[in-house]
Amino acid sequence: MGKAIQFFSNLFSRAKRKAVLLGNKIPAHIAIIMDGNGRWAQKRALPRIAGHRTGAESLKSCVKACAEFGVKYLTVYAFSTENWRRPKEEVSFLMNLLSQTIDREIEELDKNKVRLRFLGRINELSQELQDKIDWAMKKTEKNKGLNLSVMLNYGGRAEIVDAVNEIVGRDGATKVREQDISAALYTKELPDPDLLVRTASEMRISNFLLWQIAYSELYVTDVLWPDFRREQLAEAIQAFGSRVRKYGKTKEQVS
Ligand code: IPE
Ligand code: IPE
Ligand code: MG
Numbered sequence: 001m002g003k004a005i006q007f008f009s010n011l012f013s014r015a016k017r018k019a020v021l022l023g024n025k026i027p028a029h030i031a032i033i034m035d036g037n038g039r040w041a042q043k044r045a046l047p048r049i050a051g052h053r054t055g056a057e058s059l060k061s062c063v064k065a066c067a068e069f070g071v072k073y074l075t076v077y078a079f080s081t082e083n084w085r086r087p088k089e090e091v092s093f094l095m096n097l098l099s100q101t102i103d104r105e106i107e108e109l110d111k112n113k114v115r116l117r118f119l120g121r122i123n124e125l126s127q128e129l130q131d132k133i134d135w136a137m138k139k140t141e142k143n144k145g146l147n148l149s150v151m152l153n154y155g156g157r158a159e160i161v162d163a164v165n166e167i168v169g170r171d172g173a174t175k176v177r178e179q180d181i182s183a184a185l186y187t188k189e190l191p192d193p194d195l196l197v198r199t200a201s202e203m204r205i206s207n208f209l210l211w212q213i214a215y216s217e218l219y220v221t222d223v224l225w226p227d228f229r230r231e232q233l234a235e236a237i238q239a240f241g242s243r244v245r246k247y248g249k250t251k252e253q254v255s
Contacts, residue, residue, distance in 0.1 A: 027194035029073035036200025036224030081155030113145030120154030156210030
């Protein structure tokens with residue numbers, strides 16, 4: 001009996017959420033700083049890695065929800081250039097989790113036409129992980145559904161430095177324009193994010209997409225990443241729908 005009530009109440013809130021999102025502006029590109037795995041585990045007296053493991057489920061849920069809501073690009077911060085400073089056991093757990101998640105999810109992602117990218121200083125990862133990443137990117141290269149980009153060993157400053165070095169290394173390069181930098185970033189094939197979500201309350205960027213978020217709408221929630229699922233993503237999209245993006249103009253000019 002309890003189960004049946006739960007089932008219909010879930011169905012109802014799903015339908016309600018869908019109705020609310022219908023007619024809502026849908027961001028073409030959502031970027032997420034997936035934070036709070038450690039705090040989620042700590043609240044439950046579990047080791048930090050339990051938070052990372054459940055966080056992988058949240059990612060799966062958000063990928064499905066993005067496809068359902070019509071979001072074309074989802075870009076997630078999985079491991080920063082600064083995260084190497086963590087205890088080496090945690091770093092190696094995260095690398096293994098990533099590798100296992102690729103193995104476990106690749107067939108379904110491919111079937112759902114997801115195009116998978118891994119962006120960052122990939123050449124600094126283990127050879128085994130690099131090979132797996134190359135394989136997964138190649139396998140999904142022609143897919144035309146959701147563009148899922150996993151930012152790995154990623155730092156916004158490192159990315160800009162890499163871009164500038166690539167440009168100055170070109171023959172006859174003398175002057176750099178904004179579009180030259182955009183076109184040399186790891187994210188060159190992606191539009192700039194419309195919405196940047198950060199879970200777990202922190203009001204900072206932590207070296208994520210420094211160049212690309214110049215005009216992104218910011219949304220910070222107290223929800224910890226392992227608890228952030230379809231419903232919470234829908235809430236973020238709903239909040240985005242009520243923002244007025246002015247790009248420097250006056251309110252009258254954009255309304
Ligand atoms: C985010 O959760 C995952 C990574 C940075 C890899 P954290 O592990 O940073 O969780 P908190 O911030 O300690 O709660
Ligand atoms: C940002 O989270 C990096 C990722 C989510 C991968 P952190 O937990 O590393 O950020 P800080 O250290 O709190 O700024
Ligand atoms: Mg954190």
